[in-house]
Amino acid sequence: MKPTDIKDPEYFHKVVDCQYACPAHTPVPEYIRLIGEEKYTEAYMINWDSNVFPGVLGRTCDRPCEPACRRGRIEKEPVAICRLKRVAADNKGDVKKLMPKGPFKTNGKKIALLGAGPASLTVAKDLATLGYEIHLYDELQKGGGFMRSQIPSFRLPETVLDEEVNYILDLGIHTHFNHYVSSMKEMLDKDYDAIFVGTGAPKGRDLPDLKGRKEGAANIHIGINWLASVAFEHTSKIGKNVIVLGGGNTAMDCCRTSRRLGGDNVKVIVRSPFAEMKASPWEKEDAQHEDIPIIDNHVPKSFVVENGKLVGMTFEIVKAVYENGKRKLVPVGGEDVFFPADDVLCAIGQENSYPWIERNIGIEFDKWEMPVVDEKTFCSTNKKVFFGGDAAWGPKNVITAVAHGHQAAISIHLQCEKLDMANDRPSPFVNLVSQKMGIHEWMYESEVVNDERYVVPQADKKLTLTNRKKEVELGFDKGAGYKEAARCLNCDVQTVFTTAKCIECDACVDICPTACISFTENGDETDLRARLKVPATNLTQDLYVSDVLPTKRVMVKDENVCLHCGLCAERCPTSAWDMDKFFYNVTKAEKACQH
16 A cells, blocks of 8 residues: 555545534534543634534434544444533533634625524635625525524524524624515626525325325424414414424424423434434334323324214334345235324424525526535536535535535635635634654644443423423533533544654554554555454544555554544654644635635
């Protein structure tokens, strides 16, 4: 193998697994260290720069960072990265004084943002400070989009959402709330230099062909519409017997909200096996904690209506059979099963709907009636129209929408500056600084110990199930937050090897707690992975390979199992190993024209 090019910023970025897995690439270990130092305001601002909504995401994020966490490779549970974000948000000081303050010098350009969800708000944040006149349109009366209409208050208090939405609106955004945009052509005819579409995936899937659907319509509800009706207090009660169809996070929100609105007997019924439900594991746990059974492997057959009123549903029992990696749901035989229901909530998926975009204005749509959008620039086939968040490629999550917003803002800025959106994109900000000062003076904890994840306390179920606005999770207090932060292995403090200083004493090999370092003859990657002290079987993470040493061997380190403990650097007699702090920050629109 060729020597590893550690000057490539993406090499060490990939090694910081949590940050790499985050769609917005938030510098996770950096802000966790600051929490450990009780620098909550600084930790909040590092988050705000990347993910824009630390308080919201500290409660509701889908946590793609946590399955990637290195702590999870030596113990069952990763670091509670998401909940630590909330620690920073809950304990921050005055962050307004650290944020950009308008009015900003105008650049003469006007941008329209359609939909006031996380993607559009991120674009607004990034472009407002550059002097763009931002006009934000939404049919709701307040900003936040589906963060407001679909995430229940017992998970996300309105005060938290209002605070973080207002940080952006206070940058001088022109808001057009209670305004439904009914024609893209009309928007294009206005004097906007660019239009960003961040309208989400507003259409909930239905079961229109199921027997009894039309007759029982009064008590059969589309999940996302029903959640919005509850959020805006148009709906305040539901029947005692409730069936929620679907296995995603929306279904979990529907069933838990139903419990708070009078549903004494609420059950979730899903087609797939329990383990294959799309809902996050913690969402399923929270529903079960509130005494909501989840019944899997049941396919809806009919709505049962008697005397013009819904009385329940019938289901066919199936089992999952796998052929060539594909799942089939096969009936097990026997009679259909009946469950009584006063109300049914359909939470079986969401899809996009663009009846308001004319098909003769240069925006192409694919066979699924989705706009054709460039994955790098977020630009449609009409060079003035950009898409992001769920509106671009279908339902994802808040942090993905934020990541889209940052990149779309760069494209809009480049477009307005008449630069190449694809080829003039700025590089990330990267830094690599030595930290080696002796093991007792290092700025981070380097213990390699078993340390189980701390449990986030919850409010009493008797209180939360009687008040839909009572937040269930209480968050870590400062003490528990410190202890959880200490579980972080500081994967951004990298082990850096200097070939010329190595005397091949193998002391680093002897002291390494995970046996991730080997000195051996070079070979191709497959051969080399098999010949290491411990074979490197995870092909998704790289090998760190040195130049050829005097004995004609090379140093090979398996990045997958390295714990960044620093023992190799402390033990090395010649400082061939060093611990270098790596900082990676995705560049925002403000740097897009600074070459």
